[in-house]
Amino acid sequence: MSNTVAVASHPEPDNNYWTAGYGLKSWLLTTDHKRIAILYLIMISVFFVIGGLFAVLIRLELLTPAGDLVSSDTYNKLFTLHGLVMIFFFLIPSIPAVMGNFLIPIMIGARDLAFPRINLLSWYVFAIGGMTTFAVVLFGGVDTGWTFYTPYSSTYSKTAVGLTAIGVFITGFSSILTGLNFVVTIHKMRAPGLTWFRLPLFVWAHYATSLIMLIGTPVVAITILLVFLERVFGVGIFDPALGGDPVLFQHLFWFYSHPAVYIMILPSMGVISEVVACFSRKRIFGYGFVAFSSLAIAVLGFLIWGHHMFTSGQSILAGMVFSILTMLVAIPSAVKVFNWTATMYKGSISFETPMIYVFGFLGLFTVGGLTGLFLGALGLDVHVHDTYFVVAHFHYIMVGGAIMGYLAALHFWWPKITGKLYSEAWAKLSAIIIFIGFNLTFFPQFLVGYLGMPRRYHVYPDEFQIFHILSTAGASILAIGYAFPAFYLIWSLFRGEAAPANPWNAKGLEWTVPSPPPKHNFDTIPVVKEEAYDYSRLEEEVV
Amino acid sequence: MLSNIQILPEVASTMAGKVDALYFFITAVSVFFFLLVMLLVTFFAIKFRRRSKDERPEPIHGSLKLELLWTVIPFILGMAMFGWGAVLYFDMFTPPVEGMNIYVVGKQWMWKIQHPEGNREINELHVPVGTPVKLIMTSEDVIHSFFVPAFRMKMDVLPGRYTTAWFEATKPGKYHLFCAEYCGTKHSQMTGSVYAMEPVDYQDWLERESVATLSMAQAGEQLYNQLGCGTCHAQEAEPRGPSLYGLHGRAVELLTGNAITADDSYIRESILLPAAKLVAGYGPLMPTYKGQVNEEELLRLVAYIKSLNLDTEDSTSESRGGKELKEHRNE
Structure with a gap:
């Protein structure tokens, strides 16, 4: 961190949130939002490793066209569990439950979330949902795909669908509780002077995300419950043999699960806004447009579920409505990308690790977003639907976009969260390895997808092999890239230099408190007198 | 080895070329915008790199003109993509009046096909080129999806109802038939071949392979x-x-x-x-x-x-x- 402005370091306070209590009980019964964020961080990291191991096995199997490493049933369970774990237990909670939990109260000048005990409850609910999923693995796994399409899931699958449904159902409540907590906190607990349009865009993004969590999650919970009722009690809802409608399930499922994509990407967009402003020393270009584009995405996101169903037999008219709305939702994302780019114009740009991740995000998210247009265009989607083109597209969004954003956040706020500095050299190296590995893994999948390689295939025709070899090679590089941070970040906890309060010379209330923050964040509640990202007034702020 | 790599599937139906044209259009738009963003980011990163720790750039609040520009242009392009895609979609799911019907039943994990003449096939579909073929499809169990990449056609096959799709093959050859909707253990083996044949060869095939005495x-x-x-x-x-x-x-x-x-x-x-x-x-x-x-x-x-x-x-x-x-x- 040689090229950052040196900031006078606060003396290590005695009562920071790490040292405020010792022993397991002080952690497991904590209502401190910062400690709960750490509990989430530990748990989702474990899930990320597990989900990643499933991915490694999938990629190894696909190295050859024949099914030679695992059986078809095992393969089907691997991609199902990979999807389930990564989506419900890593991506959805990743930035909101860890970074949002830790930062939102500090960013808005509050001492905690509105409902600290509900916050702890949501972690326990999440943990119980997670344990249920572990139990699914012990009971032989589940093979429906994370999408649970009926009547396969409700009638035909012989695996532990019921238990998985319970696990996802429970986990959903953790999301609902977190969303509720954020909405109330952002409405009611902003410091004096912190008007809506002075809020950091990270907070705006989380506000939009929380709305989706609150409105969407109950729908998926009900849907999963209906699958459970049909499977266990034979109530005919989705299976035509019982008088149900299998396509109804798809409508209900995607009504939540398409907005869920925005639960995963919006918080990441919030992170990018914070980081790009800091390392360009500029306020965000078009603050209002970036803020409202988050809300536009949240609202439009609820109206486009049918674009997952262009070949399901829905009417041509329905297809057209969903297609036109899908094209519209692309616009706020494009607006954000242009505004971030414009933020760099005439800035003072430096290249610390979080900013490297922003560059990675801009490249990968742009590819992910643009390839969404291929899928939104009706006649073209018919061909690429359910192929590797879709697999590549959503990995560019959810890994390229969401995880790049998550890693940017982790590296940006790590000194704040832990009070330690990590090695810039190692961190930059791993960011570059991740970027290269990611593209090598997923870019070939666009090509093989357009050639017609269907997703969820255990064996495949020989002519697709070259693309799978490239993809598996990329995945090994990506795995190394993801392993590095685990080492240098943990190493920094023990051997890292102590972090000053504001190592990046960044704006925002979280940088005005010591690193790590004291138990109650602020001794006196701050009064906000300026807009967000007022980097031109930097000196006055430096203590 | 690299020269052998295809990046486009065979063009073997009346629809294939039209779908590819839209694919090229959206690819061109995407490449343009990707390069635009990347070039700007790179240019700004170099031109405006931090030269001194004390730099305090002037704040820029934004520009309504620019916001409108980069809202309206993507909107117009998006609507063009929508319109083009919708026209194709309409054609894909509106079979011509003339042509032949073929009946498809999907089940875990095979495709059972009946021709009106009484011929039956499993995991193979023989069709003549130059004739629109309408598929009337249903499933005996879970949802499947009938996917022929060379024809750029795909349609879900649902239990409890008929779905239809159509294509007109233009080039004789053997093409992949895939199940594109995950359907359980052997989903990836629920595959087969479509044989597009000259009409004369198709007639020969119908007669040669006919085991059924009844239509x-x-x-x-x-x-x-x-x-x-x-x-x-x-x-x-x-x-x-x-x-x-x-x-x-x-x-x-x-x-x-x-x-x-x-x-x-x-x-x-x-x-x-x-x-x-x-x-x-x-x-x-x-x-x-x-x-x-x-x-x-x-x-x-x-x-x-x-x-x-x-x-x-x-x-x-x-x-x-x-x-x-x-x-x-x-x-």
């Missing part, structure tokens, strides 16, 4: 008699049941007062759930045939009921199904 409609008639359908559904309407002659494609007035076009799905439903849509003037007398006939047999019954349009030229010879079948018989 689909004839097999349906046999089943119709076995099940005793004719007892109530005779040529002339009986008090117990309406006549099925000339039924297919006609508007039927229901007991509820609504009218419905008697298509394949309606006939199938009326065999399995007779009380679901009662014809005006008839009571719920008919028993269900659920469990007595499987999906393939249902398709034969449907084919037979369609063929009844031919025998009543006077009343309903214009119905679509009848015409198609007539053409096949004349071939």
Whole structure:
């Protein structure tokens, strides 16, 4: 961190949130939002490793066209569990439950979330949902795909669908509780002077995300419950043999699960806004447009579920409505990308690790977003639907976009969260390895997808092999890239230099408190007198 | 080795080239915007790199003009993509009136295909080039999806209803047939081949491979008699049941007062759930045939009921199904 402005370091306070209590009980019964964020961080990291191991096995199997490493049933369970774990237990909670939990109260000048005990409850609910999923693995796994399409899931699958449904159902409540907590906190607990349009865009993004969590999650919970009722009690809802409608399930499922994509990407967009402003020393270009584009995405996101169903037999008219709305939702994302780019114009740009991740995000998210247009265009989607083109597209969004954003956040706020500095050299190296590995893994999948390689295939025709070899090679590089941070970040906890309060010379209330923050964040509640990202007034702020 | 890598699937149907054209258009737009963003980011990163720790750049709040520009341009391009895609979609799911019907039943994990002439195949589909082929599809169990990349066609195959799709092959050859909707253990082995053939070769194939002595409609008639359908559904309407002659494609007035076009799905439903849509003037007398006939047999019954349009030229010879079948018989 040689090229950052040196900031006078606060003396290590005695009562920071790490040292405020010792022993397991002080952690497991904590209502401190910062400690709960750490509990989430530990748990989702474990899930990320597990989900990643499933991915490694999938990629190894696909190295050859024949099914030679695992059986078809095992393969089907691997991609199902990979999807389930990564989506419900890593991506959805990743930035909101860890970074949002830790930062939102500090960013808005509050001492905690509105409902600290509900916050702890949501972690326990999440943990119980997670344990249920572990139990699914012990009971032989589940093979429906994370999408649970009926009547396969409700009638035909012989695996532990019921238990998985319970696990996802429970986990959903953790999301609902977190969303509720954020909405109330952002409405009611902003410091004096912190008007809506002075809020950091990270907070705006989380506000939009929380709305989706609150409105969407109950729908998926009900849907999963209906699958459970049909499977266990034979109530005919989705299976035509019982008088149900299998396509109804798809409508209900995607009504939540398409907005869920925005639960995963919006918080990441919030992170990018914070980081790009800091390392360009500029306020965000078009603050209002970036803020409202988050809300536009949240609202439009609820109206486009049918674009997952262009070949399901829905009417041509329905297809057209969903297609036109899908094209519209692309616009706020494009607006954000242009505004971030414009933020760099005439800035003072430096290249610390979080900013490297922003560059990675801009490249990968742009590819992910643009390839969404291929899928939104009706006649073209018919061909690429359910192929590797879709697999590549959503990995560019959810890994390229969401995880790049998550890693940017982790590296940006790590000194704040832990009070330690990590090695810039190692961190930059791993960011570059991740970027290269990611593209090598997923870019070939666009090509093989357009050639017609269907997703969820255990064996495949020989002519697709070259693309799978490239993809598996990329995945090994990506795995190394993801392993590095685990080492240098943990190493920094023990051997890292102590972090000053504001190592990046960044704006925002979280940088005005010591690193790590004291138990109650602020001794006196701050009064906000300026807009967000007022980097031109930097000196006055430096203590 | 690298020179052998294809990046486009074979172009083997009337739709394939049109879908590729849209693919190239969106690719071109995407590459343009990707490069634009990347070049700007790179340029700004170099030009405006931090040269001194004390730099405090002037704040820029934004620009309404620019915001409008980068909202309106993506909007116009998005609408162009939507319109182009919608036109293709409409063509893909609106089969031409002329052409042949082929009946597809998906089940874990195979494709069972019947030709009107009575030929049956598993995991193979032989079709002539230059003729629109309409697929009438259903599933015996879970959802499958009929996907032929070389034709750029895909349609889900659902249990409990018929879905249709069509294509017209343009180039003889052997092409992949995939199941594109995850359907359980051997989903990735629910594959097969589509053989597009010159019409002469197709006729040869039909005759050479024909093991069935009966056409689909004839097999349906046999089943119709076995099940005793004719007892109530005779040529002339009986008090117990309406006549099925000339039924297919006609508007039927229901007991509820609504009218419905008697298509394949309606006939199938009326065999399995007779009380679901009662014809005006008839009571719920008919028993269900659920469990007595499987999906393939249902398709034969449907084919037979369609063929009844031919025998009543006077009343309903214009119905679509009848015409198609007539053409096949004349071939």
